[in-house]
Amino acid sequence: MKYAFTNGILLDGTKDMEPVSGKVVFTDGEKIEKIADAGASMEGYEAVDLKGAYLLPGLIDLHVHLASSGKPPKRDKKPPNYKLLFDVLSKNKLALAVIKKLTANYAETELMSGVTTIRTVAGILDMDGRVRDDINAGRITGPRILAANTGISVPGGHFAGSIATEASSPEEAREHVRQIAATKPDLIKLMITGGVMDSSADGEPGVLRMPPEMVKAACEEAHALGYKVAAHVESPEGVRVALENGVDTVEHGAEPDDEIIRLFKEKRAAVICTISPARPYADFELSESHALPIAKKNGKIVMDGVIDCARRCLDEGVPVGMGNDVGCPFVLHYNFWRELCYFHKYLGVSNSYSLYTATLGNAKIAGIDQETGSIEEGKSADMIVVKEDPLKDLSALRNVSMVVARGKLIRDPKVKKIKDVDDLLDRYM
Numbered sequence: 001m002k003y004a005f006t007n008g009i010l011l012d013g014t015k016d017m018e019p020v021s022g023k024v025v026f027t028d029g030e031k032i033e034k035i036a037d038a039g040a041s042m043e044g045y046e047a048v049d050l051k052g053a054y055l056l057p058g059l060i061d062l063h064v065h066l067a068s069s070g071k072p073p074k075r076d077k078k079p080p081n082y083k084l085l086f087d088v089l090s091k092n093k094l095a096l097a098v099i100k101k102l103t104a105n106y107a108e109t110e111l112m113s114g115v116t117t118i119r120t121v122a123g124i125l126d127m128d129g130r131v132r133d134d135i136n137a138g139r140i141t142g143p144r145i146l147a148a149n150t151g152i153s154v155p156g157g158h159f160a161g162s163i164a165t166e167a168s169s170p171e172e173a174r175e176h177v178r179q180i181a182a183t184k185p186d187l188i189k190l191m192i193t194g195g196v197m198d199s200s201a202d203g204e205p206g207v208l209r210m211p212p213e214m215v216k217a218a219c220e221e222a223h224a225l226g227y228k229v230a231a232h233v234e235s236p237e238g239v240r241v242a243l244e245n246g247v248d249t250v251e252h253g254a255e256p257d258d259e260i261i262r263l264f265k266e267k268r269a270a271v272i273c274t275i276s277p278a279r280p281y282a283d284f285e286l287s288e289s290h291a292l293p294i295a296k297k298n299g300k301i302v303m304d305g306v307i308d309c310a311r312r313c314l315d316e317g318v319p320v321g322m323g324n325d326v327g328c329p330f331v332l333h334y335n336f337w338r339e340l341c342y343f344h345k346y347l348g349v350s351n352s353y354s355l356y357t358a359t360l361g362n363a364k365i366a367g368i369d370q371e372t373g374s375i376e377e378g379k380s381a382d383m384i385v386v387k388e389d390p391l392k393d394l395s396a397l398r399n400v401s402m403v404v405a406r407g408k409l410i411r412d413p414k415v416k417k418i419k420d421v422d423d424l425l426d427r428y429m
Helices: 082-089 093-112 127-136 170-181 212-224 236-244 258-267 279-283 293-316 336-347 351-366 394-398 419-427
Strands: 002-006 023-028 031-037 046-049 054-057 059-064 115-120 144-147 151-153 164-166 188-191 229-233 249-252 270-273 320-322 383-386 402-405 408-411
Touching: 054 351, 059 320, 059 336, 059 351, 093 115, 093 127, 093 402, 115 351, 115 402, 127 144, 151 170, 164 170, 170 188, 170 212, 188 212, 212 229, 212 236, 229 236, 236 249, 236 258, 249 293, 258 293, 270 293, 279 293, 293 320, 293 336, 320 336, 320 351, 336 351, 336 394, 351 394, 383 394
Parallel strands: 002 046, 059 115, 115 144, 151 164, 151 188, 188 229, 229 249, 249 270, 270 320
Antiparallel strands: 002 023, 023 031, 054 383, 383 402, 402 408
C-alpha cells in the first residue's frame, strides 16, 4: 500500500529532534518515499489522518531474549535448572514447535507495543532466526530481527546448556562460533561473566567465567566470518577482558575506570545499557520481587554498575545503546518504553536524547542506520504513532495507536498486559 500520513506532528529520531508540524510523510511499499509540506497532492495514496498525534520512528531494542515471557516468579524460590529443562525440551519435537510459536508470539507483542526492530542476544537453538525468516518472508507478523540465535558460554557459566552452548577451550569456542554461523545468525553472543540470577555469594555478581583466551578465540573466529560480537558482562574485570579481546558491544556493563574507558575508545566498542532487569531485584521489597536475599544485594551492585558505566561512557563520548533485557523477571515484551524512562531518570539525559538513543542511536550501533532508525526519505517505513508528546513525557510511548513496520500499517495495535505486574512497576517509576 501507498500511504500519506498527514495532520501529525513529526519527530524524526535525530539527536536534535524537535516537533515539526505541517508535513506529510509518504510511504510506498516498504520505504519512506518523500516528506513534503502540507497541501502536497496525495493522489494515488491512502490518506492517514493522524489528527494531531505524534509520528516518530519505531523503537529499537538492542537486548532481547525472545525465549522467555518475562513473567515474575510467584513465590520465593531458586531459579529453575534451565539446563535440565532445555535437555528435556530440545529432544521433543512437539515442545520445540510450541517454543517456536511462543517465540513468534513474543516477537509480535514487541511489534504491537511499538518496537519495530529487536536484536536478540541468545535464545533456544536457532528459533530466533527461524522466526526472523518467517517474518521476512511475510508468513507471520513481527519486527525486524537481528538474531544471535544461541549464545556461547562455558561449563557452569551464565545460562550454559540452555540458551548458550558450553565451550571448554579456545578451539571449542571457535568451533561453536562456526556451528552457530551455520544457522545464519546476524551476530554472535558470548557469556563472559555470571549475573544476578546465578551468583553464588553476596557481593559477587559478574564473576569472570570465560577465560580471556577463549574470548579472543571466539571474537577472532566471529570477525573472520563477518560477525560482530556482543557479550554479557557484569563486572569491571569482565569488561576489561571483553574489550581487550575483541568484543564489539558490552551488554550491561560495570563501573569503569580510566583504563576501561581508554579501551572502549581504542576498540571503538559500545555499551548497551540495561537498567530494567536489575531494578526489581535492587529496589523491590523481597515480598514483591520474590527474590532470594542474595539477589537483592547483587541486583543493586549490577544496577549501579550498569548506570555508572553508561553515564561515564556518555560523558567520554563512547557510544551508549539501550536494551531492556526483556525476558528477565518483571521485564515484559510490551514494556520497552520503561527503559527509555529509566535512561532519562538515572542517566540525567533529556527525553529527546533518550528517544534518540532508542531509535537512530541504537540503529547506528547495530549498523542499520542507513536502513532504519529515523524518518527520512529512502529509509524503511518503520514508524509509530502516539497521541501525546514523548519529548514532554516518555510514558506517552506506553500506548501506541498505530505501528508501521516496513510499510505495513497496523491500526490500533493490541497487546495482552499483566495488570498486577504493571501496577507494581508503576509504583517504582
